[in-house]
Amino acid sequence: MTVGEAIRAAAEALAPESDTARLDAELLMAHLFGVTRSELLLRHMRDPSPPGFAALVERRAGHEPVAYITGRQEFYGLPFIVTPATLIPRGDSETLVAAALEAKPDAGRVLDLGTGSGALLLAVLAYLRQAHGVGIDRSPEAVAVAVRNAEQLGLRPQAMFREGDWLAPGWADDLGTFDLILCNPPYVESDAALDPQVRDFEPATALFAGPEGLDDYRVLIPQLRALMNPQALAVLEIGANQAEAVGALAAASGFATALRRDLAGRARALLLS
Ligand code: GLN
Numbered sequence: 001m002t003v004g005e006a007i008r009a010a011a012e013a014l015a016p017e018s019d020t021a022r023l024d025a026e027l028l029m030a031h032l033f034g035v036t037r038s039e040l041l042l043r044h045m046r047d048p049s050p051p052g053f054a055a056l057v058e059r060r061a062g063h064e065p066v067a068y069i070t071g072r073q074e075f076y077g078l079p080f081i082v083t084p085a086t087l088i089p090r091g092d093s094e095t096l097v098a099a100a101l102e103a104k105p106d107a108g109r110v111l112d113l114g115t116g117s118g119a120l121l122l123a124v125l126a127y128l129r130q131a132h133g134v135g136i137d138r139s140p141e142a143v144a145v146a147v148r149n150a151e152q153l154g155l156r157p158q159a160m161f162r163e164g165d166w167l168a169p170g171w172a173d174d175l176g177t178f179d180l181i182l183c184n185p186p187y188v189e190s191d192a193a194l195d196p197q198v199r200d201f202e203p204a205t206a207l208f209a210g211p212e213g214l215d216d217y218r219v220l221i222p223q224l225r226a227l228m229n230p231q232a233l234a235v236l237e238i239g240a241n242q243a244e245a246v247g248a249l250a251a252a253s254g255f256a257t258a259l260r261r262d263l264a265g266r267a268r269a270l271l272l273s
Pocket of ligand 1: 184186187207
């Protein structure tokens with residue numbers, strides 16, 4: 001069987017489980033060849049299908065996300081390493097990077113709270129070569145992934161990562177202050193019905209935040225001002241129906257807010273200043 005035929009068969013087999021079956025099949029095949037998807041499509045479609053493809057398709061059929069199978073996910077045009085210790089960076093979250101770059105092109109110090117793979121911080125630092133950043137995560141495994149990403153993106157001199165948990169007293173004592181704060185906290189309601197590829201594979205501690213999904217915002221927002229320079233901006237990711245509730249929490253801490261929507265038109269980021 002050729003690569004082209006194997007991809008077509010896999011796309012059919014995955015269609016009931018995945019909205020992106022054909023893309024999934026192409027990405028898994030490209031991973032096996034160790035090439036990009038476009039190189040695969042240009043050069044390898046008539047090659048014999050390599051052994052091992054069926055096993056990867058089988059894993060995807062069991063709802064395992066493609067990014068955990070390949071260990072890679074592109075975000076803001078940059079290649080990131082991901083493991084099951086980190087949330088897979090979402091296209092929706094690129095809204096935060098775009099908003100931050102537009103509002104704070106001259107930022108000197110950047111903080112990323114709940115950095116995971118480091119995607120938000122490293123995407124911003126890749127464009128703000130004058131800036132330095134600190135990424136915090138309570139998971140030591142996530143911190144290790146973020147460090148690897150900084151290294152492979154050539155951003156190690158601009159970025160440092162360390163363990164920290166904003167629920168623990170004193171966690172921010174020696175951080176100093178920042179011009180820009182990024183944060184994609186857990187914000188999913190604890191009883192939300194999630195897709196099995198999210199629910200069964202991504203880290204629950206990065207997703208869930210109490211019955212209304214607001215627990216982490218309640219703890220974090222009152223602590224932000226002390227971490228911000230006078231003209232600083234904080235960019236928080238929010239769930240599509242949380243703009244009002246998170247906006248109210250921000251107002252209660254004395255912040256002015258502005259909303260940014262993602263490409264699907266859903267409320268996605270709240271800018272606090
Ligand atoms: N947007 C993610 C999802 O719906 C949630 C990310 C988060 O909780 N920070 O799966």
